[in-house]
Amino acid sequence: MTITWRAVPLAALGTVAVLLVPVPGTVLVWALVVAAVCAVDALLAASPRQVAVTRSTPGSVRLTQTARSTLTLANVGPRRLRALVRDAWLPSAGAGPNRHPVDLPPGESTRVSTVLAPTRRGDRRADRVTIRTLGPLGIAGRQASLDVPGVLRVLPEFASRRHLPSRLARLRELDGRAAVQVRGAGTEFDSLREYVIGDDVRSIDWRATARRADVVVRTWRPERDRRVLIVLDTSRTAAVRVQDAPRVDASIEAALLLSALASRAGDRVELMAYDRTLRGRVAGFSGPRLMPAVADALAGVEPALVEMDWPGVVSMVRERLSQRALVVLLSSLEPAAVEQGLLGVVGQLAERHQVVLAAVRDPEVEALRTGRGDVSEVFDAAAAERAELERGAVAVRLRQRGIEVVDALPDDLAPRLADTYLALKAAGRL
Amino acid sequence: MVAVTDTIAPATAPVVGDGTTGRSRARSRWRRARWPLAIVCLVLLVGLLAALPAPRTSTVALAPDNPSANGSRALAEVLREQGVDITYVRASAAALEAAGPGTTLLVTSDATLTDDQAAQIAASEADLVLIDPVWILSLVTSSADTTAEFAPPQVRTAECADPDALAAGTVDVSGRGFVALDDAATTCFPVPGGESAAGAYLVVEGERRVTALADGSLLANDTITAEGNAALALRTLGRHDHLVWYVPSLADTGEAAGPPLRDMLPPWAGPLGLQLLLVAAVAAVWRARRLGRVVVEPLPVTVRSGEATRGRGRLYRRSRSYGHAAAALRAGVATRTAAQLGLPRSAPAPVVIDALARATGRAAEDVAGLLYGPPPTDDTGLALLARTLDELESEVHRT
Numbered sequence: 030m031t032i033t034w035r036a037v038p039l040a041a042l043g044t045v046a047v048l049l050v051p052v053p054g055t056v057l058v059w060a061l062v063v064a065a066v067c068a069v070d071a072l073l074a075a076s077p078r079q080v081a082v083t084r085s086t087p088g089s090v091r092l093t094q095t096a097r098s099t100l101t102l103a104n105v106g107p108r109r110l111r112a113l114v115r116d117a118w119l120p121s122a123g124a125g126p127n128r129h130p131v132d133l134p135p136g137e138s139t140r141v142s143t144v145l146a147p148t149r150r151g152d153r154r155a156d157r158v159t160i161r162t163l164g165p166l167g168i169a170g171r172q173a174s175l176d177v178p179g180v181l182r183v184l185p186e187f188a189s190r191r192h193l194p195s196r197l198a199r200l201r202e203l204d205g206r207a208a209v210q211v212r213g214a215g216t217e218f219d220s221l222r223e224y225v226i227g228d229d230v231r232s233i234d235w236r237a238t239a240r241r242a243d244v245v246v247r248t249w250r251p252e253r254d255r256r257v258l259i260v261l262d263t264s265r266t267a268a269v270r271v272q273d274a275p276r277v278d279a280s281i282e283a284a285l286l287l288s289a290l291a292s293r294a295g296d297r298v299e300l301m302a303y304d305r306t307l308r309g310r311v312a313g314f315s316g317p318r319l320m321p322a323v324a325d326a327l328a329g330v331e332p333a334l335v336e337m338d339w340p341g342v343v344s345m346v347r348e349r350l351s352q353r354a355l356v357v358l359l360s361s362l363e364p365a366a367v368e369q370g371l372l373g374v375v376g377q378l379a380e381r382h383q384v385v386l387a388a389v390r391d392p393e394v395e396a397l398r399t400g401r402g403d404v405s406e407v408f409d410a411a412a413a414e415r416a417e418l419e420r421g422a423v424a425v426r427l428r429q430r431g432i433e434v435v436d437a438l439p440d441d442l443a444p445r446l447a448d449t450y451l452a453l454k455a456a457g458r459l
Numbered sequence: 460m461v462a463v464t465d466t467i468a469p470a471t472a473p474v475v476g477d478g479t480t481g482r483s484r485a486r487s488r489w490r491r492a493r494w495p496l497a498i499v500c501l502v503l504l505v506g507l508l509a510a511l512p513a514p515r516t517s518t519v520a521l522a523p524d525n526p527s528a529n530g531s532r533a534l535a536e537v538l539r540e541q542g543v544d545i546t547y548v549r550a551s552a553a554a555l556e557a558a559g560p561g562t563t564l565l566v567t568s569d570a571t572l573t574d575d576q577a578a579q580i581a582a583s584e585a586d587l588v589l590i591d592p593v594w595i596l597s598l599v600t601s602s603a604d605t606t607a608e609f610a611p612p613q614v615r616t617a618e619c620a621d622p623d624a625l626a627a628g629t630v631d632v633s634g635r636g637f638v639a640l641d642d643a644a645t646t647c648f649p650v651p652g653g654e655s656a657a658g659a660y661l662v663v664e665g666e667r668r669v670t671a672l673a674d675g676s677l678l679a680n681d682t683i684t685a686e687g688n689a690a691l692a693l694r695t696l697g698r699h700d701h702l703v704w705y706v707p708s709l710a711d712t713g714e715a716a717g718p719p720l721r722d723m724l725p726p727w728a729g730p731l732g733l734q735l736l737l738v739a740a741v742a743a744v745w746r747a748r749r750l751g752r753v754v755v756e757p758l759p760v761t762v763r764s765g766e767a768t769r770g771r772g773r774l775y776r777r778s779r780s781y782g783h784a785a786a787a788l789r790a791g792v793a794t795r796t797a798a799q800l801g802l803p804r805s806a807p808a809p810v811v812i813d814a815l816a817r818a819t820g821r822a823a824e825d826v827a828g829l830l831y832g833p834p835p836t837d838d839t840g841l842a843l844l845a846r847t848l849d850e851l852e853s854e855v856h857r858t
Binding site: 031032033034036037039040041043044047048051052053055056059060063078079080081082083101103105113115117118119120121128149156157158159161172173174175176177265268269270271272275276331332391393394397398401403404405407408409410411412413414415416417418421425 | 472473474475476477479726727729730731733734735737738741742744745748750751752754756757759761762763764765767768769771772773774775776783784785787788790791794804838841842845846849
């Protein structure tokens with residue numbers, strides 16, 4: 030049972046009665062009148078439990094886009110349904126106006142829709158649907174909350190896709206498919222063709238030339254069908270807030286850009302999100318099916334407050350990959366975490382595979398480093414300087430073990446990682 | 460590109476109702492409410508029990524509801540048993556209102572009375588009984604006065620013709636005495652063997668009877684049983700059926716409090732207030748019911764970035780580690796400038812100093828002092844070092 034604002038003026042109307050008969054009994058009588066009117070109105074209201082509710086939501090939506098959750102309400106009771114319906118969602122689902130007035134004769138149905146503008150990645154769940162029916166006087170009514178399940182999967186934003194066209198152009202240059210002044214020079218033997226003036230004389234194939242009357246040159250193309258394994262670190266270091274977003278978001282952007290680029294370049298991309306257990310995995314997808322799969326797998330990835338299990342990563346990589354591959358570790362360069370975890374086992378990875386460590390740099394430390402305002406800022410600057418030196422030292426130790434280190438600010442990480450990939454590909458180091 | 464699947468999820472079976480019936484809802488409501496209800500009932504019961512029987516007592520001296528040694532509850536109870544109606548008041552206005560002709564007005568002390576109050580009491584038509592009157596007696600009657608000397612407690616005999624005093628025989632009193640100035644006044648219980656005629660008991664007959672007792676202990680619980688104290692007190696106070704027991708209070712200055720607030724309001728004010736209370740209650744019920752429960756966001760784990768760095772900076776500061784801080788700043792500048800000048804990371808100090816001196820045009824000793832000199836020992840030294848290192852770095856950048 031519930032009452033509306035109309036019950037308040039009804040109660041206030043009793044003031045007239047009190048002024049006419051100024052005894053306390055009048056108030057009691059009027060209170061009973063108000064209670065009786067409310068009770069009768071509530072009894073005459075349609076039952077909120079005689080409404081058939083069906084929900085339909087889009088399966089998934091990319092962050093920053095909007096979606097619509099639609100409720101179909103059918104009045105299956107014998108009375109006219111005058112109600113207020115609230116379609117409740119998690120706050121981060123960004124539901125717009127979600128209270129819908131409904132007026133339904135018996136047996137009819139209607140649709141109400143709520144606009145959702147999600148503000149967080151992952152599965153956003155619908156809460157209960159609350160129906161508050163009103164009696165004929167609109168003074169009181171009845172209310173029930175129904176569990177009508179619904180999930181909206183919010184995919185990562187993939188803001189770094191704006192870097193994709195320029196990187197694809199670079200890829201085509203490497204491929205030799207684009208008309209450029211500098212010839213694409215891959216590292217994989219492609220075919221033989223006749224020498225034309227301007228070709229590099231070093232690429233003349235003398236043996237083939239000897240077999241034929243013409244001078245023949247070898248052409249090269251970039252490697253194809255290499256394997257790329259992206260390992261996303263979702264441990265405690267990924268939970269660090271960098272510029273209002275956890276570090277893992279920047280890593281996800283980088284993973285999406287690299288996956289898109291590598292799948293266009295003809296490489297086979299695999300991905301796993303890992304801390305102490307496997308949090309998400311994409312394997313065996315190629316072509317246009319890859320990116321939806323990657324976005325879907327990364328949608329629900331949240332950092333956990335546990336330490337990364339690097340030996341576990343190494344054994345999983347060994348299980349998955351039999352031939353040489355590019356292993357991209359999307360993690361961080363926290364000196365303590367790297368020294369205790371990654372440095373011990375990364376040698377085993379680096380001897381079989383090309384390993385790239387992509388780490389998100391903290392712009393706040395950079396800002397602290399240049400602070401000179403007062404002496405406490407100078408102390409902070411010294412601490413930041415020391416942290417940077419330690420990061421640098423760890424990066425050097427990783428590079429000594431043959432690992433490429435990409436250390437970039439959150440917005441730069443995705444393009445920098447793509448550039449590193451292209452450079453490795455051009456150099457034939459995959 | 461991420462392909463956004465905009466397909467509508469397959470329609471599931473419609474949800475009708477929340478799986479409850481009227482009976483199950485009532486049962487679950489009862490189950491939820493019974494313990495709170497029980498606690499509320501218990502609290503109400505305990506409150507009622509605590510409020511009901513407690514006979515009110517006080518610790519005011521000579522008050523009829525004070526059961527302790529200096530109180531007079533014993534006397535008041537006996538008077539009540541004898542059919543005397545006692546009105547206990549603390550305000551002079553109330554005392555004068557209650558004390559008409561044919562009643563007894565007992566004033567237990569005049570120490571806190573104002574002049575106006577004393578004059579009003581003196582003008583009262585009721586029979587007066589004054590306990591230990593220091594200055595009020597002269598206002599009440601011209602036939603007697605209070606002496607200044609103070610006698611120690613001792614047993615005295617009546618030695619007068621007053622029937623009340625004779626009935627008491629002997630009393631155990633102390634305090635100031637009273638002297639009669641004309642025939643209307645009778646004093647009894649003089650100091651035994653004393654020269655003065657001052658007695659501890661005074662009666663002035665006239666239009667109204669004025670009685671004065673030198674000592675409040677005649678009425679007090681612990682001494683009333685001594686000698687003939689009780690007889691004197693009972694006879695003095697029990698002359699009329701109605702006794703106004705006035706214990707003057709410091710808080711009462713005798714000024715008229717005016718009519719109570721209730722009387723100044725129109726008659727409909729009380730019911731109107733109740734009605735407004737009802738309106739407020741209805742509004743509260745209207746606003747209290749939410750349209751469905753509050754939805755709680757499962758918040759993600761957040762760790763503030765730069766926290767470790769700030770913490771380390773604060774540690775440096777608290778321990779005044781100028782050496783460590785300066786070493787960090789110098790190492791940072793040396794590493795960056797060396798990289799700008801194309802020196803390897805492993806370049807020894809003299810090579811770095813040499814290259815920097817050449818790049819900036821500074822003297823080699825200056826650069827060496829800046830990068831490898833003694834650490835600063837105070838705040839200003841550290842700030843100065845940081846600024847000079849910045850300058851050095853910017854100069855390298857320029858070349």
